Amino acid sequence: MTPNLVLVVVIGVLVAVGVYLLLERSLSRVLIGIILIGNGVNLSFLVAGGAAGGAPIVGTTPIDEMSDPLPQAMVLTAIVITLGMTAFLLALAYRSWQLHRHDEVQDDVEDHRIARLAALDEPSFADVDTLDTTTDLEREAAEARDETQAIPVGPAGRRAGPA
Structure with a gap:
């Protein structure tokens, strides 16, 4: 059995x-x-599963004509995992939009x-016994833009300052 070249290109x-988007x-x-990665993996499972055959029920289909149910079970599992990841990322993006009016990771x-x-x-590390680096990290944290601080709100509930 050889896989369809068009399906292999679509998977790629x-x-x-x-x-790239990830x-x-x-x-x-x-x-x-x-x-997109989830759909590509699902398609690759189905292509790797081989040609479609009869229902994999003993007695109704000859053994050499049965389809393999394992790729179909793996695709169903991958669909559930992708759905869970999608729901989680949607919740993260929505919460980020509510808090900061953007969904970029800082x-x-x-x-x-x-x-x-x-x-x-x-070196990115220092000997803790000889140097005290906590003040540098605290100073850098104070200088960094902290998106968890309260944002001043102007009239009509709009944010004051740059968006």
Whole structure:
């Protein structure tokens, strides 16, 4: 049995576009990426399952003409997992939109510190016994934009300041 070339190309495109979207910072794009990857994996399960055959019930279909039920069960399981991930990411994106009016994931303070130290070609760790680095981290945290702080609200419930 040889798989259909068109289906293999469609699987490749779905997974490639899904991975590209998964690497974005916007949760809505990550959500679409998860959905595309899930559909690509489901399609690959069905293509790997082989040609369709008769119902896999002993006595109604000859054994050599039965279809394999395992790929169908795996696809059903993958659909449920993708649905759960979709619901979770939708909840995250909705909550982020409620709080910040955008769904982008912000950088972590520790990520900024490690990137700065990497640019200076310095180690990202220090000997705790000899150096006190907590003040540097606290200062950097105070300088970073904290989206959990209260945002001033103007008239008609609109945010004051840049969006």
